[in-house]
Amino acid sequence: MRRPDRKYLSWFFLTGFVLCANFSWAQNNTSPYSMLGIGDIESSYFNRTSGMANTGIAIRNNRYSILNNPASLTAMDDQFFSFELALRGRYINYTGADIVPGNSTSRDFSVKRLSLAIKANKWWGTGVGFMPFSVSNYLFSAQKFIQGTTESTPALYEGTGGVNQVYWANGIKIGKHISAGVSLAYLFGSLSQTESVASSSIATALITTNEIYLHSPYFSGGAQYYTGIGKHWDLTIGGTYNRKATLKAEYSSKVSTTATDTLSYAITNNNYFKLPEGYGAGISLVKDKKYSFTADYRFQNWSALQEKGNQYALVNSNRYSAGFEISQKRITWGNFLVESMFYQAGLFYSNSYLQINNQQISEKGFTAGLGFNSKRNAMGVAFALEVGQRGTTTSNLIKETATSFSMTISYRDFWNTKGKKYD
Amino acid sequence: MNPMHKIRIGIFAILFFIIAVLGFTSCTKTQIDFGGQFLDNSYTNIVLVDTFGSSWSTIYRDSFPTSSTGSLLVGRYTDPIFGKVSSATAFHLAPPTLIDVVNTASFDSLTLVLKCDKSFYGDTTVAIRYNVFQLNQKLFFLEGTTSIYNNRVVDFNPTAIGSKAAVLRPGDGDSLVIRLSDELGMDLFTRFRNKADEMRNEDDFINYFRGLLITADPATGGAIFGFAANAKMSLFYHESNLFNTEKRLDFNITQTQFQFNQIKADRSGTPLDALNTIKSELTSTSSGGGAYLQPATGLFVKVRFPTLRNLLLRTDYQKLMKAELVIKPFQESYTPSFQLPPKINLYATDVTNTQGSAISNETGGLVTDYLQRESTAYSFDVTGYLASQLNVVTDNKNGLLLNVPTGTKAFDRALIRDGGTLTGKSYLKLYYLSIKKTTP
Numbered sequence: 001m002r003r004p005d006r007k008y009l010s011w012f013f014l015t016g017f018v019l020c021a022n023f024s025w026a027q028n029n030t031s032p033y034s035m036l037g038i039g040d041i042e043s044s045y046f047n048r049t050s051g052m053a054n055t056g057i058a059i060r061n062n063r064y065s066i067l068n069n070p071a072s073l074t075a076m077d078d079q080f081f082s083f084e085l086a087l088r089g090r091y092i093n094y095t096g097a098d099i100v101p102g103n104s105t106s107r108d109f110s111v112k113r114l115s116l117a118i119k120a121n122k123w124w125g126t127g128v129g130f131m132p133f134s135v136s137n138y139l140f141s142a143q144k145f146i147q148g149t150t151e152s153t154p155a156l157y158e159g160t161g162g163v164n165q166v167y168w169a170n171g172i173k174i175g176k177h178i179s180a181g182v183s184l185a186y187l188f189g190s191l192s193q194t195e196s197v198a199s200s201s202i203a204t205a206l207i208t209t210n211e212i213y214l215h216s217p218y219f220s221g222g223a224q225y226y227t228g229i230g231k232h233w234d235l236t237i238g239g240t241y242n243r244k245a246t247l248k249a250e251y252s253s254k255v256s257t258t259a260t261d262t263l264s265y266a267i268t269n270n271n272y273f274k275l276p277e278g279y280g281a282g283i284s285l286v287k288d289k290k291y292s293f294t295a296d297y298r299f300q301n302w303s304a305l306q307e308k309g310n311q312y313a314l315v316n317s318n319r320y321s322a323g324f325e326i327s328q329k330r331i332t333w334g335n336f337l338v339e340s341m342f343y344q345a346g347l348f349y350s351n352s353y354l355q356i357n358n359q360q361i362s363e364k365g366f367t368a369g370l371g372f373n374s375k376r377n378a379m380g381v382a383f384a385l386e387v388g389q390r391g392t393t394t395s396n397l398i399k400e401t402a403t404s405f406s407m408t409i410s411y412r413d414f415w416n417t418k419g420k421k422y423d
Numbered sequence: 424m425n426p427m428h429k430i431r432i433g434i435f436a437i438l439f440f441i442i443a444v445l446g447f448t449s450c451t452k453t454q455i456d457f458g459g460q461f462l463d464n465s466y467t468n469i470v471l472v473d474t475f476g477s478s479w480s481t482i483y484r485d486s487f488p489t490s491s492t493g494s495l496l497v498g499r500y501t502d503p504i505f506g507k508v509s510s511a512t513a514f515h516l517a518p519p520t521l522i523d524v525v526n527t528a529s530f531d532s533l534t535l536v537l538k539c540d541k542s543f544y545g546d547t548t549v550a551i552r553y554n555v556f557q558l559n560q561k562l563f564f565l566e567g568t569t570s571i572y573n574n575r576v577v578d579f580n581p582t583a584i585g586s587k588a589a590v591l592r593p594g595d596g597d598s599l600v601i602r603l604s605d606e607l608g609m610d611l612f613t614r615f616r617n618k619a620d621e622m623r624n625e626d627d628f629i630n631y632f633r634g635l636l637i638t639a640d641p642a643t644g645g646a647i648f649g650f651a652a653n654a655k656m657s658l659f660y661h662e663s664n665l666f667n668t669e670k671r672l673d674f675n676i677t678q679t680q681f682q683f684n685q686i687k688a689d690r691s692g693t694p695l696d697a698l699n700t701i702k703s704e705l706t707s708t709s710s711g712g713g714a715y716l717q718p719a720t721g722l723f724v725k726v727r728f729p730t731l732r733n734l735l736l737r738t739d740y741q742k743l744m745k746a747e748l749v750i751k752p753f754q755e756s757y758t759p760s761f762q763l764p765p766k767i768n769l770y771a772t773d774v775t776n777t778q779g780s781a782i783s784n785e786t787g788g789l790v791t792d793y794l795q796r797e798s799t800a801y802s803f804d805v806t807g808y809l810a811s812q813l814n815v816v817t818d819n820k821n822g823l824l825l826n827v828p829t830g831t832k833a834f835d836r837a838l839i840r841d842g843g844t845l846t847g848k849s850y851l852k853l854y855y856l857s858i859k860k861t862t863p
Contacts (some may be wrong), residue, residue: 050604098457139452142459146854148471157462158452195464202744202854203806208467253466255741255858263742268861311460335507363664398457 005067023318025348028107029090032138032355032398033361033391035159036272036312038214038247039136039191043298043319043350043363046086046113046131050384051369052323053346055296057282058238060226063339063373063380064410065117065169066129068296069222069238069282070181073117073125081415086113086131088406095399096391112406118415123173128166133218135162136191144197151198163189163214163247176337180223187247209254214273216247222280234286240298245275289337292325303351312356319350323367344369344384357395363388365402380410424664468857469744475851477732479707479714479843482776482824484721488570490683495537495654497553498647499639500545502761506696507689507838510647510721511638513577514682515562516656516674518628524616524660524670526781531659531669533608535585535635540595542649544834546760547591549645555585555601558633564680571683573721579636584641591648593802599650608658613674615658625677642770646760647834652679661825688720693752695722704776707841712755716764717836724839725772727822731812738859746809747802747852754796754847756838764835765789767801771808774820781807782823787855795849809853 029393048064049056057069062400068236076082118277128159138159143152164187198311200204210380220242223336229235234385253268256262278300286292305313323346346367354361365388373380386404393399484507489496499509507783535555559578562571585603611632615732621631639647656674661667676682689697694710702724707714728747734740750767757763766789771779782805792798805823812821827835840848 030453030455032455035458036461091595094453094455096457098455100456103454110625138458139454140456140458142462142464144454145467146469146471147857148473151471156454156462157458157464170443195467197469202469202745203804204742204744206469206744206856207465208464210466253861254469255856257742263856264858266861309461378481398455 004298008216023302029036029092029140029402030094030106031092031135031400032094032140033352033356034134034136035138035157035193036309036354036356037307037314037395038275039134039162041134041317042132044386044406046406047084047408048321048369048382049373050086050386050408051344051346051367051371051382052292052325053321053348053365053367053386055282055294055297055321055323055348057222057240057280057289058236058284058294059225059282059292060224060236063412064382064408065115065125065129067127067129067167067169067183069224069240070169070220071171071179071222071224073119073169074123074173074179075126075171075182076117076119078097078119078122078347079411079414081116081118082127082410082412084113084115084117084129084408084410085111086111086406086408087303088404090402090404092400094400096393097396098398113408117169125171127169130164130166133163133165133187133189136160137162139201143229144195149357153197153202155199156195156196156419157375158196160193160194161189161190161211163191165218177227177308178223178225180221182219182221185218185220187218190214200206204257204304207256207258208245209256209349210268211254212250213214213250213252214247216245216275218245218275219243225247232288232297234289236286238280238282238284242275242278244277247273247275249273271274274305274307276305290327291331292317292323292327294324295322296320298350300353310353314353315351315360317353319348321348322348323347325369336366339373340375341373342369342371342374342382344371348388356397359392359395359397361391361397363390364379378411378413382408382410384408424794446720448816454524454676454781465857465861466861468739468859469854471517471740471852471854472734473850473852475728475853477839477849478727478729478822478853479839480725481695481698481705481707481710481715482723483636483695483703484723484726485700485703485707486572486574487721489686490571491574491680492682492684493652493679494540494542494684495650496637496647496684496686497537497636497637497650498543498545498551498650499641499644500646501644502545502836504693504756504761504838505688505715505717505720505722506648506693507644508692508834509639509641509644509687511636511685512650512682513558513562513579513634513636513685514654515625515629515634515678516632517625517677518615518674519645519672521615521618522769523623525662526616527663528616528660528670529663530609530612531661531751533611533656533658535603535637535654535656537599537601537637537650537654539597539599540649540651541593542833543593543594543646544593544762545644545646547593547646547648548857550588550590550643551645551648552586552588552640553599553601553642554583554638554640555603556582556636556638556720557584557607558636559849561629561633562678562683566784573684573686575683575685577636577685586605588643593648593710599648603656610665611674612660612672624786629678634804646748649833652676652682686720693810712841713756714839714841715836716767716825716839718791718832718835719834722836723776723778725776725822726825726842726849727820728809728812729819731809731819734853734855735813737855738861741856741858743806743810743813743853744805744856745804745854746806747854748805748823748849749852750801750803751847752799752837754799757791757799762835763789763799763837764790764833766828768828769803769805769808770824770826772822772824778824805851
């Protein structure tokens with residue numbers, strides 16, 4: 001095999017970073033629930049498991065980095081690195097009492113993940129990357145009361161931002177059947193809410209921007225046990241755990257009448273936002289290296305934080321998912337078994353950490369995936385379609401029906417071995 | 424194919440995919456009005472205060488320009504609140520272009536024709552007698568002025584050359600036709616037929632015929648009417664021939680700059696009687712809580728906000744967001760005959776009470792409701808003006824002068840209730856921004 005060509009490798013990185021810079025924050029999918037808590041917590045890993053409803057705690061793959069469980073990094077082919085770029089387009093249709101005809105859909109397309117993973121040696125896989133942790137994005141109008149009167153004036157409220165994570169994940173092989181991994185992430189980002197009052201009640205526009213800047217280290221880990229069962233079956237059992245995290249939250253408020261006329265800017269509060277501990281468990285069975293059956297369960301202990309507000313509370317979240325995959329492989333020169341295509345399907349059901357009007361916001365849906373690995377070069381691409389519903393129209397809530405299409409592009413090659421390239 | 428080229432093709436294909444998808448991606452955020460119940464928007468507040476005091480007064484000007492208005496105002500009426508008001512008008516006339524008039528031609532009549540310009544004030548159902556006098560002097564500007572003022576006294580021959588009582592319907596565009604003296608008509612006709620020197624040009628004619636003064640007889644009254652500036656004196660004659668051809672010579676107003684309206688007001692029996700050239704300002708507290716606005720007779724209203732800067736003493740005050748001045752007339756002060764000005768303008772003024780520049784958004788539209796009279800009010804956005812006055816740290820004598828828009832000729836007037844907390848009074852609504860005090 002060739003050494004990585006520096007020129008097109010540069011192309012790939014450059015393209016990835018340019019896309020990230022331009023589109024990562026181009027979030028247009030309105031999410032009414034994202035004004036609460038830390039926003040909509042991203043349940044997708046934007047990787048190969050997206051086509052299996054992101055079921056991947058017990059998935060191990062030699063070509064793609066599966067960050068669902070950092071222990072899986074040890075499954076990568078020795079001496080290879082893998083660069084992945086994931087993008088997602090999403091169309092959402094909203095229903096509910098507060099939805100007006102003609103304003104009931106939103107569309108979005110953005111870069112979601114950028115990662116680089118390397119199989120450093122036989123027993124150590126490591127990777128770094130960038131992906132969203134949560135997203136806040138909403139727009140609604142409400143009344144702002146005028147003190148001293150029974151009058152009110154209409155105001156527009158727009159929420160933007162989210163929390164991102166950069167991570168360094170490591171997986172270490174312990175013996176022949178066990179791997180353990182840890183992900184050291186740093187969460188950072190800001191949640192911004194802008195109130196715009198520009199009505200006849202006031203001669204001057206009033207813009208108030210409240211921003212919460214959040215940042216904290218975030219640790220998670222996992223382990224996988226894998227073994228063969230007879231001649232045809234392979235079993236993997238996985239578990240993940242994340243520690244509680246306390247994000248430092250700096251609250252600031254800026255009041256202005258125009259973009260350049262700032263009346264007031266103040267750090268209004270220094271506080272904390274807590275993330276609960278959570279764990280997950282998964283199992284996968286693979287027959288003849290071709291048919292994979294996998295299931296996950298994830299849980300986060302939000303209730304312990306006892307966070308609640310007017311008509312809402314943060315409650316324990318859990319997620320059930322299952323996936324199925326058919327992997328087509330071929331034998332190459334040197335008697336290597338190489339995957340050329342894969343087909344995926346998945347189902348999921350989750351209860352989010354939000355309970356509004358005594359209704360826990362749940363989500364359910366199915367996924368389908370399709371992937372190609374080039375025969376002639378080092379590229380691979382995985383497509384995933386997800387159709388899901390979140391929320392409900394009861395209790396005056398909003399139901400979102402989302403169709404997502406994601407694409408994970410991978411490039412892999414030898415990294416600089418300075419010596420022998422084959423075992 | 425070179426592997427590197429394949430990679431590039433692959434990357435371009437992906438970029439193409441991205442661009443294609445972006446084409447379907449919305450650039451605007453969907454508004455979903457859900458979430459107001461979770462909102463904490465108390466960091467900033469808009470606070471309304473409508474208890475700030477205001478000081479109102481009537482400003483009197485004894486003279487004001489009334490020439491070149493394009494309207495001949497004639498009439499008189501008695502206003503139960505504002506007193507007796509009258510207007511007379513005077514103007515020059517120009518001779519018609521000389522023509523040959525046959526010796527057999529005979530003079531028939533001389534008439535003055537005034538066409539209503541549809542403006543009026545008062546009760547139009549009452550007949551008014553109009554008297555026409557011949558001026559004894561030419562009209563002129565006093566030195567240093569370019570206008571003739573309402574209080575100009577003109578010398579005229581007290582013997583009327585024409586008189587007529589009439590009920591006019593100004594809305595229908597009625598014309599007032601007054602037969603003038605035959606003696607004068609014959610004299611003019613003879614001089615014209617003889618092509619006398621005084622008929623050859625306007626100046627010579629005015630030296631001979633100084634012009635006309637039209638007044639309303641003091642014994643009658645009900646309204647003041649506006650007549651168009653195309654008034655004319657018409658001389659009718661006929662040529663004695665087979666057809667007895669009738670002919671007409673028109674003497675038109677050409678020197679419109681010297682046409683003026685002599686407006687007088689008799690304030691006897693009203694609080695305004697105290698006003699004169701020496702005492703030209705009357706506070707509302709000494710005139711029954713009202714301020715009198717009738718620019719056509721020299722009455723203007725001034726309003727000041729002496730305690731405005733107390734707003735800055737409020738601990739939560741941050742910025743003035745809006746100021747609205749609501750001006751209310753006394754509910755019983757206006758009738759269909761004595762109407763309110765449809766619009767009022769606001770001008771900056773100071774201790775001298777002179778009219779300064781118009782403030783932005785100066786025009787206050789009137790909402791008139793004759794049935795629910797408490798809703799009748801003028802409303803002004805005075806945000807910019809008051810924001811600037813908040814910065815005046817010295818004893819602030821500035822104020823706002825109320826006037827009708829430039830060019831308004833009507834006698835519309837308003838008795839404005841001064842400010843206060845009682846229902847029905849004028850008031851100032853101040854909306855200010857308050858920001859919550861926080862300690863990190």
